[in-house]
Every structure is written in structure tokens, then in C-alpha cells.
Amino acid sequence: MTGGGPPVPGVLAELREKAAARLDPVHWDFYEGGAGEETAAAENVLAFRRLALLPRVLRGAGQADTSVDLPGARARTPVVVAPTAFHGLAHPDGERATARAAAAAGAVLITSMASTTAVADVTASARSVREDAAVWFQLYLQPESGVTDALARRAAQAGCTALVVTVDSPVFGRRRRDDRNGFHDLPPGHATENMRGLPGAPPGGTLDIAMSPALSWDDLRRLRDGHDLPILLKGVLHPDDARLAVAEGMRGVIVSNHGGRQLDAAPAAVEALPRVADAVAGRIPVLLDGGVRTGSDVVTALALGATAVGVGRPVLWGLAAEGEDGVARVLAELRDDTAHVLTLCGARDCSGPTRDQVVARGPRAVTGC
Numbered sequence: 488m489t490g491g492g493p494p495v496p497g498v499l500a501e502l503r504e505k506a507a508a509r510l511d512p513v514h515w516d517f518y519e520g521g522a523g524e525e526t527a528a529a530e531n532v533l534a535f536r537r538l539a540l541l542p543r544v545l546r547g548a549g550q551a552d553t554s555v556d557l558p559g560a561r562a563r564t565p566v567v568v569a570p571t572a573f574h575g576l577a578h579p580d581g582e583r584a585t586a587r588a589a590a591a592a593g594a595v596l597i598t599s600m601a602s603t604t605a606v607a608d609v610t611a612s613a614r615s616v617r618e619d620a621a622v623w624f625q626l627y628l629q630p631e632s633g634v635t636d637a638l639a640r641r642a643a644q645a646g647c648t649a650l651v652v653t654v655d656s657p658v659f660g661r662r663r664r665d666d667r668n669g670f671h672d673l674p675p676g677h678a679t680e681n682m683r684g685l686p687g688a689p690p691g692g693t694l695d696i697a698m699s700p701a702l703s704w705d706d707l708r709r710l711r712d713g714h715d716l717p718i719l720l721k722g723v724l725h726p727d728d729a730r731l732a733v734a735e736g737m738r739g740v741i742v743s744n745h746g747g748r749q750l751d752a753a754p755a756a757v758e759a760l761p762r763v764a765d766a767v768a769g770r771i772p773v774l775l776d777g778g779v780r781t782g783s784d785v786v787t788a789l790a791l792g793a794t795a796v797g798v799g800r801p802v803l804w805g806l807a808a809e810g811e812d813g814v815a816r817v818l819a820e821l822r823d824d825t826a827h828v829l830t831l832c833g834a835r836d837c838s839g840p841t842r843d844q845v846v847a848r849g850p851r852a853v854t855g856c
């Protein structure tokens with residue numbers, strides 16, 4: 488925005504507009520929508536706009552390095568592809584295209600258990616571009632522990648280097664757009680391929696992914712003890728849950744309200760981040776997702792204690808608009824913008840920005856009270 492005039496659209500805004508024009512409106516609503524009043528989904532983005540960065544000057548830091556160390560991965564960018572379901576609805580190449588673009592960008596891909604491509608094909612696509620491409624597998628603990636175990640084994644066999652267990656979904660969020668559109672299952676020709684052939688799954692692999700409020704830390708311990716892969720917990724907002732995650736041997740937590748698709752009363756992810764980072768106190772990496780749209784958002788999250796951030800919808804915009812090239816453009820734009828903002832803030836690398844560099848916009852920033 489300049490001088491009160493209309494904002495000049497950036498790469499992400501351009502791809503979003505193109506995706507909206509291309510996608511079936513029902514699928515657009517599934518990607519874009521949130522739960523309830525969609526307050527949490529909107530707040531994820533708006534909360535970043537309420538924060539400003541105080542640059543440090545004359546630090547001689549040079550051009551910033553955007554690489555980060557994460558469990559089972561040295562990534563070239565702190566921007567991770569967050570797990571999102573059903574990429575086949577966005578583009579015929581689906582998750583294969585996403586995986587190739589993430590690998591080429593040196594970005595960690597968290598592939599969803601609800602992918603329309605089997606995890607072995609996702610990792611093969613990533614590794615066709617870069618042998619050491621890092622793919623993590625996201626799963627929901629299933630009430631039938633044999634199903635969870637089979638999924639974790641498939642992920643390990645496919646070469647995934649970590650499991651991401653999503654814990655913010657004891658029940659599925661109430662999504663009004665999907666209810667209005669009657670979107671509750673995949674259209675013919677698409678299936679949740681990772682569910683194919685699992686105990687209890689119908690042959691077509693269209694088994695609904697189960698969510699259960701009966702699951703507890705005991706179920707997580709069972710998974711942890713039965714498999715070798717490091718586990719990150721996704722969907723942690725309360726600092727006490729972050730402390731428990733550390734105590735239970737988790738290798739990372741992802742501060743997330745699921746893109747506003749579960750508890751609509753949840754705070755914006757960036758507003759929950761500082762207390763979680765304090766609770767974790769550097770013992771394991773803290774990641775954040777929700778509302779990250781610019782390099783400034785990435786650097787703000789890094790300054791507030793994140794090691795890396797995830798992006799969900801922007802990747803889907805890129806995929807729907809331009810396939811693999813669109814995802815590549817999203818990741819390149821966010822990495823370049825992050826490098827630029829880090830340098831403008833006087834930071835040498837992703838560990839450089841500090842919490843004192845984040846201030847509220849508005850009168851409090853001026854008066855300090």
C-alpha cells in the first residue's frame with residue numbers, strides 16, 4: 488500500500504487470484520475456508536499486520552543466510568510446506584508437483600496423511616529432484632492403533648524422516664462453507680491413497696480419516712515407543728502442553744490453530760507463540776503455522792521464538808494456479824523476502840532476530856504503555 492492507494496499485488500496475491508478463478512468453487516471453499524465465523528483464520532493473518540519489526544543497524548551482518556537445522560533435515564529456507572489434504576483437487580499432478588517444488592527449493596515438505604498420492608510416490612517425486620530432500624509425514628492418531636502403526640510404517644518405508652502428529656482435532660471442525668456446499672467426500676477419481684489397504688479400510692482407499700476425542704498422551708506414547716522416527720506435535724497452543732511435549736520426548740512442536748479450521752475461538756498462531764517458546768525454552772524446535780504470507784511474517788515469527796514456519800494455503804494457491812511452477816514461485820518468493828527482511832533487520836541468519844525487535848503497531852508502540 489502506498490500513500491493510501493490500492494496495494495500492489497505481490498506474487499502470492501497474484502497466484503491466489505488465479506487459483507480462485509481456476510478452481511471448482513466448492514474446492515476453493517474447502518481450501519480457503521475456516522471453522523465457525525472464520526475468526527481464527529482471519530486473525531492468523533491480521534495478527535501479523537498488528538506487529539512491526541524494529542531493525543537493528545550497523546551490525547555488519549552481511550547478506551542473511553536463510554538455512555535452518557530441523558529434525559532430520561538441513562533446510563535452505565525456514566519456510567516449511569504445512570500439511571494440507573487433497574492436492575489432487577488443485578492440480579492433476581497433485582502432491583507429486585508439490586514435492587518436486589519443495590525439494591528443488593530445499594524446503595521441508597510435511598505431506599498429509601490425507602494426500603491424494605501415496606506417501607511412497609510423494610517421497611519418490613521429491614527424491615527425483617534431490618536425493619536428500621526432507622519429507623515429514625503428518626498423521627492423525629487413529630482410534631484403531633493398528634491403523635496408526637501401519638501408517639507410520641508406510642511413512643518410514645517411504646523414507647520420511649519425521650512424523651508430525653496433529654493433535655488439535657479431537658473432532659473435525661465445523662466448516663460452514665463445506666456444509667453449505669455438501670462437500671464431505673472426495674469426488675470420483677480421487678482417494679486418500681495412504682488409507683488404501685489398511686486394516687478396516689474399504690478397497691478404494693476412501694476411508695474417512697477418523698478423529699477421536701478419546702485419544703490421550705497414552706496413544707502418543709504408544710506411537711513414540713513403537714517407531715524410530717522423531718515426532719513433532721502439531722496444533723499446540725497452550726504452554727503447558729508444550730512442556731508436556733518436551734517431557735514426552737517430542738522433537739518439536741508446531742504452534743498452530745490449523746489455519747482456523749478447528750477451534751474458531753483459538754488465538755492467532757503468532758499470538759500464542761511467545762508463551763509456547765518460553766515454555767519450551769530452547770529445548771526443542773518450535774515451529775509456527777497460520778497466516779504467514781510475507782518475509783516480514785516469517786522474521787516476526789523467528790524473532791518471537793520460532794525456528795521455522797509453515798505455509799498451508801499459499802502452497803495450494805500456487806499449485807492450483809500454475810502446478811509445480813506455482814509452488815516453486817511461492818517458496819522462492821517467501822525465501823527471498825525472508826532473506827531481504829532479515830538483512831534489513833540487521834540479522835545474519837534465522838537465529839538473529841530477537842523478541843525486542845517485535846513491537847505492536849499503534850499508539851502503544853509510540854508511548855510504550
Ligand SMILES: Cc1cc2nc3c(=O)[nH]c(=O)nc-3n(C[C@H](O)[C@H](O)[C@H](O)COP(=O)(O)O)c2cc1C
Nearest residue numbers: 518569570571572599653745746777778798799800
Ligand atoms: C485445505 C487445507 C487442508 C489441510 N489439511 C491438513 C491436514 O491434512 N493435516 C493437518 O495437520 N493440517 C491440515 N491443514 C492445516 C495446515 O497444516 C496449516 O495448519 C494451516 O493451513 C496453516 O495456515 P495457512 O493456511 O494460513 O498457512 C489444512 C489446511 C488447509 C487450508
Ligand SMILES: CC(C)CC(=O)C(=O)O
Nearest residue numbers: 571572601656696745748
Ligand atoms: C481431510 C482433513 C482430515 C484434512 C484437514 O485436516 C483439514 O481439512 O483441515
